[in-house]
Amino acid sequence: xxxxxxxxxxxxxxxxxxxxxxxxxxxxxxxxxxxxxxxxxxxxxxxxxxxxxxxxxxxxxxxxxxxxxxxxxxxxxxxxxxxxxxxxxxxxxxxxxxxxxxxxxxxxxxxxxxxxxxxxxxxxxxxxxxxxxxxxxxxxxxxxxxxxxxxxxxxxxxxxxxxxxxxxxxxxxxxxxxxxxxxxxxxxxxxxxxxxxxxxxxxxxxxxxxxxxxxxxxxxxxxxxxxxxxxxxxxxxxxxxxxxxxxxxxxxxxxxxxxxxxxxxxxxxxxxxxxxxxxxxxxxxxxxxxxxxxxxxxxxxxxxxxxxxxxxxxxxxxxxxxxxxxxxxxxxxxxxxxx
Amino acid sequence: xxxxxxxxxxxxxxxxxxxxxxxxxxxxxxxxxxxxxxxxxxxxxxxxxxxxxxxxxxxxxxxxxxxxxxxxxxxxxxxxxxxxxxxxxxxxxxxxxxxxxxxxxxxxxxxxxxxxxxxxxxxxxxxxxxxxxxxxxxxxxxxxxxxxxxxxxxxxxxxxxxxxxxxxxxxxxxxxxxxxxxxxxxxxxxxxxxxxxxxxxxxxxxxxxxxxxxxxxxxxxxxxxxxxxxxxxxxxxxxxxxxxxxxxxxxxxxxxxxxxxxxxxxxxxxxxxxxxxxxxxxxxxxxxxxxxxxxxxxxxxxxxxxxxxxxxxxxxxxxxxxxxxxxxxxxxxxxxxxx
DNA sequence: TTTTATATAGAAAACGTTTTCTGTTACAAC
DNA sequence: GTTGTAACAGAAAACGTTTTCTATATAAAA
Numbered sequence: 001x002x003x004x005x006x007x008x009x010x011x012x013x014x015x016x017x018x019x020x021x022x023x024x025x026x027x028x029x030x031x032x033x034x035x036x037x038x039x040x041x042x043x044x045x046x047x048x049x050x051x052x053x054x055x056x057x058x059x060x061x062x063x064x065x066x067x068x069x070x071x072x073x074x075x076x077x078x079x080x081x082x083x084x085x086x087x088x089x090x091x092x093x094x095x096x097x098x099x100x101x102x103x104x105x106x107x108x109x110x111x112x113x114x115x116x117x118x119x120x121x122x123x124x125x126x127x128x129x130x131x132x133x134x135x136x137x138x139x140x141x142x143x144x145x146x147x148x149x150x151x152x153x154x155x156x157x158x159x160x161x162x163x164x165x166x167x168x169x170x171x172x173x174x175x176x177x178x179x180x181x182x183x184x185x186x187x188x189x190x191x192x193x194x195x196x197x198x199x200x201x202x203x204x205x206x207x208x209x210x211x212x213x214x215x216x217x218x219x220x221x222x223x224x225x226x227x228x229x230x231x232x233x234x235x236x237x238x239x240x241x242x243x244x245x246x247x248x249x250x251x252x253x254x255x256x257x258x259x260x261x262x263x264x265x266x267x268x269x270x271x272x273x274x275x276x277x278x279x280x281x282x283x284x285x286x287x288x289x290x291x292x293x294x295x296x297x298x299x300x301x302x303x304x305x306x307x308x309x310x311x312x313x314x315x316x317x318x319x320x321x322x323x324x325x326x327x328x329x330x331x332x333x334x335x336x337x338x339x
Numbered sequence: 340x341x342x343x344x345x346x347x348x349x350x351x352x353x354x355x356x357x358x359x360x361x362x363x364x365x366x367x368x369x370x371x372x373x374x375x376x377x378x379x380x381x382x383x384x385x386x387x388x389x390x391x392x393x394x395x396x397x398x399x400x401x402x403x404x405x406x407x408x409x410x411x412x413x414x415x416x417x418x419x420x421x422x423x424x425x426x427x428x429x430x431x432x433x434x435x436x437x438x439x440x441x442x443x444x445x446x447x448x449x450x451x452x453x454x455x456x457x458x459x460x461x462x463x464x465x466x467x468x469x470x471x472x473x474x475x476x477x478x479x480x481x482x483x484x485x486x487x488x489x490x491x492x493x494x495x496x497x498x499x500x501x502x503x504x505x506x507x508x509x510x511x512x513x514x515x516x517x518x519x520x521x522x523x524x525x526x527x528x529x530x531x532x533x534x535x536x537x538x539x540x541x542x543x544x545x546x547x548x549x550x551x552x553x554x555x556x557x558x559x560x561x562x563x564x565x566x567x568x569x570x571x572x573x574x575x576x577x578x579x580x581x582x583x584x585x586x587x588x589x590x591x592x593x594x595x596x597x598x599x600x601x602x603x604x605x606x607x608x609x610x611x612x613x614x615x616x617x618x619x620x621x622x623x624x625x626x627x628x629x630x631x632x633x634x635x636x637x638x639x640x641x642x643x644x645x646x647x648x649x650x651x652x653x654x655x656x657x658x659x660x661x662x663x664x665x666x667x668x669x670x671x672x673x674x675x676x677x678x
Numbered sequence: 679t680t681t682t683a684t685a686t687a688g689a690a691a692a693c694g695t696t697t698t699c700t701g702t703t704a705c706a707a708c
Numbered sequence: 709g710t711t712g713t714a715a716c717a718g719a720a721a722a723c724g725t726t727t728t729c730t731a732t733a734t735a736a737a738a
Contacts, residue, residue, distance in 0.1 A: 016719080018717070018720095028717095048453065050694055052455075053395050055695090056392050056395050058723085071419050077413075078411050080410050084435060088436070093451060095402075095435075115389065116390050116391075117389065256622045256625060281622075283595045283620075344725085345724065355687065356688085357727085363725095369687085373687085392724035395692095395725070
C-alpha cells in the first residue's frame with residue numbers, strides 16, 4: 001500500500017497540483033467549492049504531505065538538534081523533555097544526540113545535523129568546537145548554547161554562573177570548619193568544569209587556605225570515573241597525617257558515584273566525611289543523606305532555552321543576549337561542622 | 340555564506356554532477372585521477388551532502404522515531420541512550436517523542452513521524468492505537484514495540500512478562516505475612532498496567548486472599564498522581580479497623596511519589612508500612628530504604644530492541660518474534676515480616 | 679578482424695513538494 | 709468602452725540529490 005502523493009490527489013479531484021498545494025498551505029485564495037472537492041479527495045486517499053520533499057523546497061526541516069553529553073543524565077533529560085514539549089507544539093521535532101563528552105563524536109554529530117538541515121541546534125558543548133558552531137550559526141542554522149558557553153560570546157547562551165556558585169558552595173564548607181577539601185573535577189574541556197574549579201580555588205584563596213594540586217580527583221563528569229577515583233583517593237586518605245574532611249563534587253552524576261565509593265569504604269556521611277555537590281540529585285528527598293548542594297534551576301533553564309530557541313527560529317536578527325540562571329544553595333545534612 | 344552543492348563541486352572540478360555523486364557514493368567505478376580532483380574540489384568548497392534531497396530521492400530518511408511516555412523517566416532515557424548510540428553508529432538519528440501517556444498526543448506524534456518519513460519507529464505505546472501502528476508497519480515504516488505489546492502480535496515486541504513478575508512480587512509480600520496490600524495502578528490504557536494488576540490479583544487468589552476494589556489507587560504511572568492519591572489513601576488508612584500493611588507500586592516513578600507520601604505522613608518503611616516496586620529506582624543503592632523490587636533488565640531490553648530495530652531496517656522479511664526479557668526479584672529492606 | 683565486455687563519464691529523468699510565472703474571468707472605477 | 713484590480717487556476721521551474729539511459733574508449737574473447 002503506497003502512500004498517496006499530491007499528484008494522486010490532483011488526478012482524483014481533477015485540479016492541478018498547484019491548487020492542491022494551495023489548499024494544503026492556505027496561503028492563496030481557492031474557491032470554497034474547489035477546496036471542498038480537494039479535501040474530499042485528500043480524505044479518500046488518506047493523503048498527507050511528504051515533508052522531505054517539502055523541506056527540500058522550503059529549506060526548512062522543522063527539526064531541532066539537541067546535543068548533550070548524555071540524555072541519561074536527569075539534568076539533560078529534564079531539559080530535553082521540556083524543550084521537546086514546547087517545540088512539538090510549534091511543529092518542530094527534536095533530534096537527540098549524545099556526545100559522551102567526546103570532542104570527536106561531537107564533531108560527527110554536528111556534521112550530521114548540518115547535513116540533516118536542522119533549523120536550530122541546542123547544544124551543551126563537550127568541547128571547544130567553537131569554529132564549527134560559529135560557522136553553523138552564520139550559515140543560518142540557529143545555535144543556542146546551554147550550560148556551557150565555551151567562551152563564545154556571539155551566540156546566545158543560557159546557563160548558570162558556575163564560578164560564583166561554586167565559590168559559595170566551597171565557602172559553605174569552609175564556614176563549617178573544613179580546610180582539607182577534595183575536589184572531584186569534570187571534563188577538562190568543558191568550561192563549566194574549569195569555572196567550578198576556579199570558584200573552588202577562589203574560595204580557598206580568600207580564606208587563606210593553600211591550594212594543593214593533589215586535592216583534585218578527575219571525574220570527567222561521569223559516575224563511574226568518580227566512583228573509581230574517589231575510592232582510590234579515600235583509601236590513600238586513611239593513611240594521611242592530615243586527612244581530607246570534605247569532598248566537593250562538580251556535578252550530580254559524580255555525586256552518586258562518590259556516595260557509592262564512600263559507602264564502599266564503610267564511611268558515613270557526614271560523620272566520617274562531608275560532601276557537597278554542584279547540582280542536585282533527582283528525587284533528592286528520598287536519598288540518604290540529603291546532600292547539601294547548588295540546586296540548579298533546571299525548569300527555568302529549560303524554559304528560557306526553549307524561549308530563546310523559538311525566538312531565534314522565528315526572526316533573523318540574532319539576539320545574542322546571555323541568560324544567566326540563578327541557582328540556589330540547598331542545605332542538607334551531608335556536612336559536619338568541625339573545629 | 341551559502342552551503343555548496345554538488346553543482347558547485349561539478350563546476351569547480353569540471354566533472355558532471357553524476358560523477359560527483361558517484362565519488363560520494365562509491366558505488367560505481369571512477370578513475371582515481373578523477374576522484375582525486377573531485378575530492379579536492381569537495382575539500383575546497385567544504386561541501387557536504389544535503390540529506391533532504393538525498394532522502395527524497397532514495398526514500399530513506401535515516402531517521403528513527405522513539406516514542407515513549409516520558410524521556411525524563413530513567414527507564415526510558417536509558418533505553419534512549421543505548422538505542423541512540425547504536426543507531427548513530429549505523430548512520431541513523433533518533434527522533435525522541437513524548438506521549439505523556441496521552442492517546443491524542445500519540446496520534447499526532449505518529450502522524451508527524453510518518454510525514455517525516457522515518458525509517459522505523461520504536462514505541463512504547465500509550466494507547467491502543469493498534470490500527471495506526473499496523474498501517475505504518477504495512478506501509479514500510481518498521482515498527483518495534485517495547486515494554487507494552489498492546490496485544491498486537493504481528494509486530495515485533497521486546498518487553499517483560501509483567502503478569503508473572505507482578506505475581507512473584509506480590510507473593511513475596513504474602514510470604515512475609517501481608518494480606519492487606521494496596522495496589523497503585525498505572526495508566527488504564529497500558530497493557531502493562533493491566534498485566535501487573537492481573538498478576539497481583541492472581542497471587543491474592545492463589546493464596547485465598549479476597550480482592551477488594553478499594554485496594555486500588557490510581558497512579559497513572561506518574562509520580563505526582565501516585566503521591567497525591569497515596570497520601571489520601573494513607574490518611575484514610577489510619578482510621579481503618581484493618582489497615583493496609585503493604586503497598587505495591589506498579590512502576591518506578593510512582594514508587595518515588597509513594598515514598599514521598601509515606602514520609603509526608605511521618606511513617607517509616609518498613610516499620611509502619613511495607614513497600615514493593617515493579618521497576619527499580621535509579622541509583623537504588625543510595626536510596627533509603629532500599630526498595631524490594633522487580634529489577635528490570637533495562638540494558639538487555641535496550642540491546643535487544645536495538646538489535647530488532649537494526650534487523651528490521653536491514654531486511655524486509657518482517658521477523659515478528661517476541662522477545663521476553665527476564666527480570667529479577669531484588670530483595671531490599673522495605674518489607675517487614677509480620678505474623 | 680569482429681564481437682563482447684568493462685571501465686568510465688555525462689545528459690536527463692525522477693523523487694514530491696512549493697513557488698514563480700502566466701493567464702483567465704469578473705467586476706469596479708473612470 | 710476602456711482600464712485596473714482582485715480572485716482564481718494551471719504550467720513549469722526549482723530545491724539537490726540519485727539513478728537510469730546512453731555513449732565512448734579500451735581491452736578481452738572469439
